[in-house]
Amino acid sequence: MxxxxxxxxxxxxxxxxxxxxxxxxxxxxxxxxxxxxxxxxxxxxxxxxxxxxxxxxxxxxxxxxxxxADAIAAELADTQQRIERLAAERISLTVATFASAGRRLLPAALAAFVADHPEVELTILEAEPEESLPDVREGRADLALAYHLDGPPPARPGDRSGLDWTPLGTDPLRVVLGHLHPAAVRYQARPEPPHLAELADQRWILGCRKSADQLARHADLAGVELQISCTATDYDFAQSLVRAGIGVALIPEIGLTRHPELVALPLAEPSPRRHLGLALSRRRRGPAARLAEQLASLIAEQAEGTARQ
CATH class of the missing domain: 1.10.10.10 (Winged helix-like DNA-binding domain superfamily/Winged helix DNA-binding domain)
Incomplete structure (x- = not known):
């Protein structure tokens, strides 16, 4: 034994x-x-x-x-939370999300959910996928709004991840320029996405550290080397640097800030992108699991509506 x-x-x-x-x-x-x-x-x-x-x-x-051991720890954490909820005679739901999705996708879904379930104690955690997916797997969160970059999703049917992954679509990364930038002017006259190689001489501002690796891979594919002037941790800050004329930025579409002095252009394929999805634990049962599934459905509907805009 x-x-x-x-x-x-x-x-x-x-x-x-x-x-x-x-x-x-x-x-x-x-x-x-x-x-x-x-x-x-x-x-x-x-x-x-x-x-x-x-x-x-x-x-x-x-x-x-x-x-x-991971599976046992997750089961024990889940059981402990269920016992605590029984003792407190209340239902709580914890949702983990990365910041830009929390700003763009969650609010409408949460508003509808809270209106239908005012009795639920709702907790929102801001966390990147490398934190939020273990949180769901180990019972610290009921649902994670997350993403992955190139390669397979973080969970597939029948694997050992302990998670069910529902794809929500792609979140393409856009190059953000000043509205008077030559590439922006050319695009307005002839809407053809620029190739990364055409912007190789620019100073690049990145909105998060992960996009640095993505951009480096795509630069290798294009056969160019890019000058990275700033790797920020906030998309609004990165776009403010573009408005100041410091360089051009690489920003996910759901992280874009609409501003009359900025233009966000798609890049010619192959272009970098994030793949959005929802993670739920396969082990969760009971009211919290059903509520998490309902909220996941609302978020998916919101994501579809956002994609059509």
Whole structure:
């Protein structure tokens, strides 16, 4: 029989990559952590970790154990929240969202939801997908409005993610220029999206750090090297720098600020984009899960309406 407490210790070792840091997180000694892992390995008859001077890595058996530990932790967190809600005789719903979607997609959906369910205690968390998806998986949130970049979605049917992913469509990144910029003037005369290579000599302002990696990949595809003048963490700030004449910005469509001095142009394909979606836990049951599904449906309707505008 696998000891659940030892699984929890292995989970911390995997999370931190060393016995010392896992011990700090568990408020015990590295020796105690090592003893727990050794006892787990004896019960399995197989090594769970590989030790080296550079730290600790999981074996194939260790990775399976950590997946099981994640599932157990999520189930326990879900059960604890359900018990707390029963004790309090109330229903709460926690929604995690990244900022630009929270500003553009959530308000109308939340207004309709609250009007239908005034008894629900609603909590909104601002979080990027790397935080919000684990929040849903581990029971800290009921629903996440998230995105992924290139590649497969964060969850697929039958996988081990513990999540159901509902696509909401794409959020293309636009190049934002001053309305008198030559590329903006050309586009008004002949609406053909500029190629990234045509803007290679510009100073670039990025609205978030992730778009820097995306832009770099697309610049490689175009065979150009771009000058990044600023990598901000706020789309409004990035667009204010464009208005000041500092450079051109790369901004997701739902993060655009409409301003008469700015023009947002599509880029010729292949162009960078984000893929929006909703994440729900497969393990959640009961009233909160049903309410999360209702809210997810409202958000999806709002996203469709926004796409048609």
């Amino acid at each position: 696998i000891d659940v407490q030892r699984l929890a210790v292995l989970r911390e070792v995997a999370r931190h990559g060393s016995f010392n840091q896992a011990a700090q997180a568990l408020y015990c000694t590295p020796s105690a952590v090592s003893q727990q892992i050794a006892a787990l390995e004896r019960s399995l008859g197989a090594p769970a970790v590989e030790r080296s001077t550079r730290g600790v890595t999981l074996t194939d058996a260790g990775r399976l154990l950590v997946e099981a």
